[in-house]
Amino acid sequence: MEKNRIQRYVESLERTIQNNYHYLKVTIEEFQYMCRLITPEKKVPREIIINIRNINKEIQDRLAEIKAIQQLLQSKYRQYYRRNFLRDKEIIKFESIAKYYYSKFEYTLMQIEAMKKLRERELLPKVDQQRKSFQWFSSKENQVTFIKNMRILMELDYEPIPEVVGLEKREMAKERSLTLFLFKGDSYSLDKLQSQIQLREHDIIERYGRDELRGVITHLRKIDSLTVEKMFQHFIESSGLKKLKCLLLPIYSKKDLEADILYLIKKNLQEMKEGEVKTLSI
Numbered sequence: 001m002e003k004n005r006i007q008r009y010v011e012s013l014e015r016t017i018q019n020n021y022h023y024l025k026v027t028i029e030e031f032q033y034m035c036r037l038i039t040p041e042k043k044v045p046r047e048i049i050i051n052i053r054n055i056n057k058e059i060q061d062r063l064a065e066i067k068a069i070q071q072l073l074q075s076k077y078r079q080y081y082r083r084n085f086l087r088d089k090e091i092i093k094f095e096s097i098a099k100y101y102y103s104k105f106e107y108t109l110m111q112i113e114a115m116k117k118l119r120e121r122e123l124l125p126k127v128d129q130q131r132k133s134f135q136w137f138s139s140k141e142n143q144v145t146f147i148k149n150m151r152i153l154m155e156l157d158y159e160p161i162p163e164v165v166g167l168e169k170r171e172m173a174k175e176r177s178l179t180l181f182l183f184k185g186d187s188y189s190l191d192k193l194q195s196q197i198q199l200r201e202h203d204i205i206e207r208y209g210r211d212e213l214r215g216v217i218t219h220l221r222k223i224d225s226l227t228v229e230k231m232f233q234h235f236i237e238s239s240g241l242k243k244l245k246c247l248l249l250p251i252y253s254k255k256d257l258e259a260d261i262l263y264l265i266k267k268n269l270q271e272m273k274e275g276e277v278k279t280l281s282i
Contacts, residue, residue, distance in 0.1 A: 010080040013069050020062040021087055024094045031055050035101040040111045049109070058101045063095050087107065136180060136214060137206050145204055149218055150254065176220060178251040179228050183243035184269050185211040193241055225250045225279050233277040242275035249280050 002240035034052050070088075073081040099154055117143055137143045183193060190213050199205055219226070225248070232246050247268060251257065264280060 003123060006077065007080055010073065010077050013073060017066050017069055018067050021091060024059065024091065025061055027055060028094050029095055031059065031098060032101055035105045038105055038108045040108060040115060044112065052105055056098065130196060133209045138208055139206055142204050142206050146216055149202060179217045179219065180249040180251060181215050181217065181232065182247045182265060183244050184211060187211060189241050189243050193239065193244065196239055229277055229279045236275060236277065245269055245272045245274060246277040247280055
């Protein structure tokens with residue numbers, strides 16, 4: 001009677017090993033396939049990463065249960081247990097495959113993270129340079145509006161359209177531009193200028209300092225820089241602000257902002273006379 005009870009218990013342990021073996025045989029193929037999807041060149045969905053780690057944990061739990069049962073059977077119930085060497089060999093193979101592919105999976109994730117940090121380090125100097133180039137205004141609000149205008153005017157994101165229409169839109173984009181303007185002079189004249197000058201909705205003006213006024217004008221159609229210069233010259237003369245110096249900087253693309261604008265402004269302002277309006281070529 002006791003022998004039959006022990007035999008049934010051993011058989012139940014044997015069935016547990018067999019069930020785990022079947023699970024491993026099916027799952028290990030899926031596990032290999034999922035791990036192969038993870039490469040440094042591809043963007044890895046977080047769901048797949050979580051799934052791979054969960055499956056690996058389940059595989060390891062099943063392998064640990066098989067080993068524990070095998071040790072129990074061989075140490076305490078050896079006479080009732082008939083070992084399946086072919087199956088044990090396959091289980092060892094499953095363990096080796098799971099270990100190899102999971103190690104490769106984690107190593108690939110480390111590679112992806114390292115490449116991401118490297119790209120961020122390479123991008124940082126470019127971003128910093130762009131920020132320096134765009135600092136035309138001291139007001140954060142004006143600066144954000146300025147950058148927004150640059151993006152809208154010069155980085156239009158067109159949807160796929162017929163070639164002819166695409167050409168028309170690109171030609172229209174080429175006609176768009178900005179003009180940075182700067183007035184330099186005494187505080188009284190700048191106060192008077194700021195109260196009189198009238199700009200459109202998307203134009204910006206800012207008192208940059210006691211003796212300086214900065215702004216930007218947006219051009220939605222092609223306009224000659226000489227026309228803009230004459231407009232500012234007329235405004236200075238008609239307003240009686242002949243003590244001011246006015247410097248204009250036409251901007252047609254982001255590349256125009258990569259130059260050392262502040263150095264060029266300082267150099268030209270020193271050479272200019274009161275009442276002079278000058279267009280600076282970048």
